[in-house]
Amino acid sequence: MSFFNFSNLLGATPSPPTTAYPPLKVVSPLATVTGQTLEAAFEYRRNTITTTANGITVEPKRHQYRFKTNLKPKKTGLLLVGLGGNNGSTVVGATLANKEALTWQTRTGPQTANYLGSVTQSTTVHLGWDGKQQVYVPFNGILPMVSPNDLVIDGWDINNANLYEAMVRARVFQPDLIQQLKPAMEQIVPKPSIYYPDFIASNQGARANNVIPGESKQEHLERIRSDIREFKQKHDLECVIVLWTANTERYTDIQAGLNGTAEEILASIAASKDEISPSNIFAVASILEGAHYINGSPQNTLVPGIVELATQHGVFVGGDDFKSGQTKLKSALVDFLVTSGLKPESIVSYNHLGNNDGKNLSEARQFRSKEISKSSVVDDMVASNKILYPEGSHGPDHCIVIKYVPFVGDSKRAMDEYISSIFMGGHQTLAIHNTCEDSLLAAPLIFDLAILTELFTRITYATEENGFTGFHSVLSLLSLLLKAPVVPEGTPVGNAFMRQFGALAKLLTACAGIASDNELQLEFFTKLNA
Ligand SMILES: NC(=O)c1ccc[n+]([C@@H]2O[C@H](COP(=O)([O-])OP(=O)(O)OC[C@H]3O[C@@H](n4cnc5c(N)ncnc54)[C@H](O)[C@@H]3O)[C@@H](O)[C@H]2O)c1
Numbered sequence: 001m002s003f004f005n006f007s008n009l010l011g012a013t014p015s016p017p018t019t020a021y022p023p024l025k026v027v028s029p030l031a032t033v034t035g036q037t038l039e040a041a042f043e044y045r046r047n048t049i050t051t052t053a054n055g056i057t058v059e060p061k062r063h064q065y066r067f068k069t070n071l072k073p074k075k076t077g078l079l080l081v082g083l084g085g086n087n088g089s090t091v092v093g094a095t096l097a098n099k100e101a102l103t104w105q106t107r108t109g110p111q112t113a114n115y116l117g118s119v120t121q122s123t124t125v126h127l128g129w130d131g132k133q134q135v136y137v138p139f140n141g142i143l144p145m146v147s148p149n150d151l152v153i154d155g156w157d158i159n160n161a162n163l164y165e166a167m168v169r170a171r172v173f174q175p176d177l178i179q180q181l182k183p184a185m186e187q188i189v190p191k192p193s194i195y196y197p198d199f200i201a202s203n204q205g206a207r208a209n210n211v212i213p214g215e216s217k218q219e220h221l222e223r224i225r226s227d228i229r230e231f232k233q234k235h236d237l238e239c240v241i242v243l244w245t246a247n248t249e250r251y252t253d254i255q256a257g258l259n260g261t262a263e264e265i266l267a268s269i270a271a272s273k274d275e276i277s278p279s280n281i282f283a284v285a286s287i288l289e290g291a292h293y294i295n296g297s298p299q300n301t302l303v304p305g306i307v308e309l310a311t312q313h314g315v316f317v318g319g320d321d322f323k324s325g326q327t328k329l330k331s332a333l334v335d336f337l338v339t340s341g342l343k344p345e346s347i348v349s350y351n352h353l354g355n356n357d358g359k360n361l362s363e364a365r366q367f368r369s370k371e372i373s374k375s376s377v378v379d380d381m382v383a384s385n386k387i388l389y390p391e392g393s394h395g396p397d398h399c400i401v402i403k404y405v406p407f408v409g410d411s412k413r414a415m416d417e418y419i420s421s422i423f424m425g426g427h428q429t430l431a432i433h434n435t436c437e438d439s440l441l442a443a444p445l446i447f448d449l450a451i452l453t454e455l456f457t458r459i460t461y462a463t464e465e466n467g468f469t470g471f472h473s474v475l476s477l478l479s480l481l482l483k484a485p486v487v488p489e490g491t492p493v494g495n496a497f498m499r500q501f502g503a504l505a506k507l508l509t510a511c512a513g514i515a516s517d518n519e520l521q522l523e524f525f526t527k528l529n530a
């Protein structure tokens with residue numbers, strides 16, 4: 001039997017300090033702490049399933065896992081590609097505002113900095129019933145995580161505006177906050193970046209005044225690698241995450257000989273092949289420098305060759321496309337409808353926005369990248385119910401429309417209509433107007449992507465057959481935060497929001513030696529001693 005109390009362990013403290021909850025003390029026969037390492041046994045019970053034309057055979061089996069977690073969060077750097085964008089400048093401004101606990105005036109009164117919308121900072125995990133009440137703990141109170149306040153942040157942009165100018169341009173923060181942040185933000189200027197006009201909208205050309213010169217993609221690769229090395233050395237970092245929050249690129253062709261293997265992608269960069277995108281180069285540079293790479297945009301940066309390279313180098317890659325607003329709601333609402341036995345027949349998702357993202361998406365090839373990532377989110381939920389959607393039937397009509405309307409700026413207006421078949425030939429129509437403050441919804445996800453990626457670098461697992469090793473390089477555990485999750489080859493994509501959250505929460509509690517949450521809660525209707 002062993003017990004440990006995380007809140008004072010190794011300097012790991014939730015941030016901002018959550019005074020709402022007392023520290024968690026785990027008394028568990030499943031776990032032991034030795035120095036900085038927490039080792040936990042976990043019995044993974046799952047069904048071995050065989051499906052044939054004659055039916056489904058289910059055989060429940062028990063698999064013994066052991067998880068090892070290094071309890072000391074690493075000093076972590078976050079390099080944003082697109083630092084001067086609406087999301088990038090909002091991320092940096094928000095960390096400064098939270099660090100200084102800034103308060104600013106708004107029309108509805110004073111507002112203080114927070115991390116609302118961040119799963120790691122503002123959600124809780126259900127542990128069970130204490131005989132009197134349901135008990136929840138902060139998500140970041142189960143295992144020590146990096147605080148967003150402690151992230152060292154820098155990055156690149158093809159535009160040379162300092163971050164004060166970028167904040168004003170973004171029209172995201174209130175003027176009072178912008179002025180308070182000005183002294184610090186105007187000191188931050190994005191590093192020059194790689195610009196290949198063919199990959200983003202032609203209307204972005206006027207912005208490109210901060211570009212690494214030359215035509216050699218190999219030299220561009222070496223420059224980005226040098227930037228990453230310098231950043232890591234300058235700040236004495238133990239973990240670096242490069243995250244793309246630059247403009248949406250067009251899709252790249254997946255071609256044999258171009259990007260199908262690690263060797264091919266390296267050779268294609270060396271040969272400066274046209275089809276190699278800026279985001280391909282950032283991903284390869286990150287991997288070669290031992291940094292993890294996350295794609296917050298919808299383009300297919302993570303081609304097979306880049307995934308193979310990441311696997312060879314033992315670094316994480318993740319993507320695609322932050323799941324921040326209209327699609328995030330859809331990933332919960334469609335799950336609700338299908339789980340209710342109602343059949344979505346038509347889903348029309350229209351939105352207009354007026355920020356630079358919207359301007360870039362106003363061109364067909366960039367919109368197509370976004371249309372793909374927004375359209376695939378219902379696939380797993382539709383496939384889950386053959387009563388509603390028999391084999392061979394098509395899923396709901398699903399239409400995506402995005403328009404660029406400058407006046408609304410970053411305050412995207414999403415309008416959705418869901419029509420579902422209901423009992424006895426009836427129809428239910430849900431009409432939703434959803435004002436998505438795009439960067440205020442996306443920035444918290446950028447923190448979460450970085451914080452969870454760093455956490456997963458500190459966890460290894462062993463099974464009855466194999467010794468301790470790290471998770472697969474394709475970090476599908478990040479799917480809660482992404483519209484079109486990139487997953488290890490041959491594994492399914494899951495988009496249902498609450499299932500994604502539950503998977504993360506169950507992994508954290510398993511690693512902490514805590515019994516996984518069990519919605520069954522037998523103790524409420526049996527004689528089980530609570
Ligand atoms: N809610 C959201 O804001 C949301 C949700 C999902 C996905 N996204 C995606 O996140 C990305 C950023 O969104 P945003 O609102 O911050 O857009 P933005 O246009 O304000 O910022 C993008 C920044 O990237 C820069 N840039 C373009 N190409 C670059 C390159 N090769 N290297 C470095 N910088 C480059 C631009 O100059 C710009 O400053 C977009 O791809 C968008 O589709 C945003």
Ligand SMILES: O=P([O-])([O-])O[C@@H]1[C@@H](O)[C@H](O)[C@@H](O)[C@H](O)[C@@H]1O
Pocket residue numbers: 322323324325326327328351353357358361370374402412436438
């Ligand atoms: O995340 P979400 O609100 O479903 O989708 C959004 C798009 O519809 C929109 O064009 C833009 O705001 C963001 O890039 C985001 O991707």
